[in-house]
Amino acid sequence: MTRSDVTIIGAGPAGLAAAIEAARAGAKVVLVDENARPGGQLFKQIHKFFGSREHFAGTRGIDLARKLCQEAQELGVQLVLDTAAFAIYDGRIVAGTTPKGTVQIESERIILATGAMENTFSFKGWTKPGVMGAGAAQTMINLHRVLPGSRILMVGSGNVGLIVTYQLLQAGADVVAVIEALPKIGGYAVHAAKVRRAGVPILTSHTVLEAKGEPEVSSAVICQLDDFKPVAGTEREVEVDTVCLAVGLTPLAELAWMAGCQCEYLPALGGFVPVHDERMETTVKGIFVAGDVTGVEEASTAIEEGRLAGIAAAASLGLLSPDEAEERMTAAWERLAALRMGPFGEGRQAAKEQLMKVGKAG
Amino acid sequence: MSVAVDGFPSREELRRSPGYPSEERLDRGACAVIECVQEIPCNPCETVCPYGAIKVGQPITNLPRLDAELCKGCGLCLAVCPGQAIFLVDKAFAPGEALVGFPYEYVPLPAAGERVPATNRAGEVVAEGRVIRVVNSSRNDRTPVVFLAVPLEVADEVRSMERRGQKPRPGQGE
Ligand code: SF4
Numbered sequence: 251m252t253r254s255d256v257t258i259i260g261a262g263p264a265g266l267a268a269a270i271e272a273a274r275a276g277a278k279v280v281l282v283d284e285n286a287r288p289g290g291q292l293f294k295q296i297h298k299f300f301g302s303r304e305h306f307a308g309t310r311g312i313d314l315a316r317k318l319c320q321e322a323q324e325l326g327v328q329l330v331l332d333t334a335a336f337a338i339y340d341g342r343i344v345a346g347t348t349p350k351g352t353v354q355i356e357s358e359r360i361i362l363a364t365g366a367m368e369n370t371f372s373f374k375g376w377t378k379p380g381v382m383g384a385g386a387a388q389t390m391i392n393l394h395r396v397l398p399g400s401r402i403l404m405v406g407s408g409n410v411g412l413i414v415t416y417q418l419l420q421a422g423a424d425v426v427a428v429i430e431a432l433p434k435i436g437g438y439a440v441h442a443a444k445v446r447r448a449g450v451p452i453l454t455s456h457t458v459l460e461a462k463g464e465p466e467v468s469s470a471v472i473c474q475l476d477d478f479k480p481v482a483g484t485e486r487e488v489e490v491d492t493v494c495l496a497v498g499l500t501p502l503a504e505l506a507w508m509a510g511c512q513c514e515y516l517p518a519l520g521g522f523v524p525v526h527d528e529r530m531e532t533t534v535k536g537i538f539v540a541g542d543v544t545g546v547e548e549a550s551t552a553i554e555e556g557r558l559a560g561i562a563a564a565a566s567l568g569l570l571s572p573d574e575a576e577e578r579m580t581a582a583w584e585r586l587a588a589l590r591m592g593p594f595g596e597g598r599q600a601a602k603e604q605l606m607k608v609g610k611a612g
Numbered sequence: 613m614s615v616a617v618d619g620f621p622s623r624e625e626l627r628r629s630p631g632y633p634s635e636e637r638l639d640r641g642a643c644a645v646i647e648c649v650q651e652i653p654c655n656p657c658e659t660v661c662p663y664g665a666i667k668v669g670q671p672i673t674n675l676p677r678l679d680a681e682l683c684k685g686c687g688l689c690l691a692v693c694p695g696q697a698i699f700l701v702d703k704a705f706a707p708g709e710a711l712v713g714f715p716y717e718y719v720p721l722p723a724a725g726e727r728v729p730a731t732n733r734a735g736e737v738v739a740e741g742r743v744i745r746v747v748n749s750s751r752n753d754r755t756p757v758v759f760l761a762v763p764l765e766v767a768d769e770v771r772s773m774e775r776r777g778q779k780p781r782p783g784q785g786e
């Protein structure tokens with residue numbers, strides 16, 4: 251059995267940041283990920299990030315991923331890759347499955363940074379080849395350099411839908427339209443403006459009714475919505491070979507559930523999320539959370555939460571003085587607060603506060 | 613017409629925003645035009661400007677405010693803006709012609725001297741543009757900026773050019 255001070259599950263932005271902070275404080279850190287390399291979704295985020303200088307604004311996700319991976323390596327973080335964590339026993343043993351069998355890692359503290367999973371929704375023909383998650387399409391173009399199709403319909407105008415649309419254009423595909431069930435565009439206007447000026451229409455109050463084609467998608471039927479109900483007579487068929495679904499994400503909180511962490515249902519955060527306190531500790535002592543698993547946000551917020559969890563875990567092991575930990579955590583909270591301001595962030599900010607209030611009451 | 617439905621700001625939304633320079637300033641020569649009208653947490657435009665012409669301040673969700681008198685038209689802010697929301701407009705470029713600069717992250721890139729279809733905020737071709745230069749320095753970090761000479765009357769409309777060279781469908785050959 252491998253032993254460590256801190257075991258982190260998930261090597262995306264939150265997990266890497268947690269690993270860096272904990273290792274910097276002197277903890278022996280094991281970072282577990284089911285993929286063959288660390289970085290999570292960061293490597294496919296080829297666009298420049300928002301925020302300020304402390305949040306790496308203007309840096310592309312892919313470059314940030316390289317930087318974080320290198321830092322973790324230099325600090326001696328032990329990577330356990332190709333390993334899917336499937337259970338936590340006694341709040342201190344992480345069990346994982348690898349191509350060669352199962353592994354167990356015993357540690358004093360556990361940080362869950364498992365991220366989130368793409369949502370989908372069902373409509374006629376939605377199981378046909380050619381219907382896929384927008385994140386899957388992004389993985390294909392930016393990691394594997396394969397174009398999933400040449401004429402694409404994007405369903406959902408949140409930031410994921412808009413960013414992936416832009417990147418599909420960059421990869422050489424045509425995006426026929428972005429459709430949105432709500433009467434207004436969900437994501438940042440600057441992302442919308444980028445794809446509009448590339449000639450992609452964004453159709454608000456629209457949905458997809460059917461994906462047609464045998465066996466794979468060759469067209470899609472879309473229609474207008476009035477108060478979320480299809481308007482008869484507005485159906486039209488668009489010739490596409492791919493339908494991408496960008497309809498939100500759900501936190502991957504299963505391990506927290508199994509470990510007995512109290513979870514709360516908060517729609518603004520994407521569903522059931524583990525309750526935590528200001529130190530990112532769950533209701534199970536010694537188990538911390540960070541990133542999308544505790545509320546779907548962005549890579550930059552995930553990094554800050556990861557830092558918080560890493561600092562708190564190290565401090566709880568006595569590796570940081572209370573003052574030092576306090577100072578670093580206050581700085582991270584300030585950076586987080588800045589990212590959760592404005593019309594797009596304040597809903598998440600309120601939901602996060604609610605989540606932590608529950609944590610205190612419990 | 614509004615940014616939340618159309619996906620790009622209307623004339624009124626732009627005029628109301630603190631990042632839009634005055635007509636009089638644009639007539640005098642190259643100036644940044646900031647089309648960032650929604651409060652998002654972001655400020656690299658402020659950090660990068662060597663002349664202090666852009667202010668975001670605290671909180672960082674403030675809209676970027678342009679002091680057009682301080683702007684030297686250097687174009688550094690165009691490539692650093694993650695929203696690709698900053699453009700360069702020079703209405704004193706040549707008689708009857710304006711220069712418009714915009715970020716353009718597509719391949720193949722155009723070359724100086726080429727004539728290309730210039731597009732507006734909705735992606736419609738509104739004029740023919742002449743490529744004056746393409747800036748793709750290491751500082752731009754893989755966000756090339758294309759400068760087009762366009763007829764003066766479309767200087768407030770042109771914000772990009774038509775994408776070229778779409779790839780053939782996978783499996784369909786060349
Ligand atoms: S063009 Fe140059 S001087 Fe003008 S605002 Fe941008 S960075 Fe500043």
Ligand code: SF4
Pocket residue numbers: 440646647648654655656657658668676692693694695696697698
């Ligand atoms: S860098 Fe661009 S997106 Fe960010 S605040 Fe400035 S203009 Fe807006």
